[in-house]
Amino acid sequence: MYSSFSKYFAEMVGTLMLVLVGAGSAVLAGNEIGPLGTALAFGLTLMALTYALGPVSGCHVNPAVTIGLALRKRFDTKLIIPYVFFQLVGGIIGGYLLYIIASGHSGFIADGFAANGWGEHSPNHYSLLACAVTEATITALLVFVTLSTISSGFAKGFGGLAIGVTFVIIYLISIPVTNGSANFARSLGVAAFADAWAVQQLGLFALTNITGAILGAFTHYLIYSSEK
Numbered sequence: 422m423y424s425s426f427s428k429y430f431a432e433m434v435g436t437l438m439l440v441l442v443g444a445g446s447a448v449l450a451g452n453e454i455g456p457l458g459t460a461l462a463f464g465l466t467l468m469a470l471t472y473a474l475g476p477v478s479g480c481h482v483n484p485a486v487t488i489g490l491a492l493r494k495r496f497d498t499k500l501i502i503p504y505v506f507f508q509l510v511g512g513i514i515g516g517y518l519l520y521i522i523a524s525g526h527s528g529f530i531a532d533g534f535a536a537n538g539w540g541e542h543s544p545n546h547y548s549l550l551a552c553a554v555t556e557a558t559i560t561a562l563l564v565f566v567t568l569s570t571i572s573s574g575f576a577k578g579f580g581g582l583a584i585g586v587t588f589v590i591i592y593l594i595s596i597p598v599t600n601g602s603a604n605f606a607r608s609l610g611v612a613a614f615a616d617a618w619a620v621q622q623l624g625l626f627a628l629t630n631i632t633g634a635i636l637g638a639f640t641h642y643l644i645y646s647s648e649k
Contacts, residue, residue, distance in 0.1 A: 431478035433511035440515030440610040444535040460592035468585025483604040485634040489564035492638035512610030520614040536619035537602040559591035560633020568641040605630040
């Protein structure tokens with residue numbers, strides 16, 4: 422058994438690395454690797470973290486995953502607040518480290534800073550409703566797949582692969598719409614260092630993170646309710 426400190430620290434470090442590497446791929450190399458490269462950076466980072474930190478904290482690194490697991494009684498509800506707190510702290514630290522690196526370039530302008538947005542701040546100018554539906558849906562899919570990997574009968578040792586691939590897929594879909602979130606800690610981490618609009622639009626991504634967690638957990642319940 423690992424201590425509470427180890428679990429919380431693992432969540433913080435995991436979220437930090439997800440933001441630093443994932444968002445960093447867009448900020449530092451977006452013009453070279455494009456949306457596919459960014460989606461792969463996020464997905465492969467999450468996959469690696471799942472195998473590295475999963476044995477310690479479960480590697481949630483996402484408030485939606487923590488809430489979804491708790492709703493399905495796969496996680497102690499008393500730990501929701503500390504887990505989410507350290508995820509948010511990790512996201513902000515990751516965003517800050519990325520800001521330090523990016524601002525070392527003479528032509529750096531914070532502007533969007535890989536932040537999530539809707540309307541005029543959506544990469545392809547999607548509406549608020551379109552962005553909300555996209556984020557809630559992809560978050561629900563991520564939560565559902567995560568829950569499925571710890572259900573009886575799932576192939577042992579392949580959970581990290583399934584979660585990582587899912588993250589790549591949902592980012593390929595969502596990058597043109599919202600710049601890809603499915604994780605409020607990721608959204609907060611970069612918004613804190615982007616232009617003011619990014620913070621002003623954070624409410625949508627907090628709401629869809631929670632909504633997606635509920636939808637993903639409910640879908641898992643409907644499909645796996647007869648699980649022994």
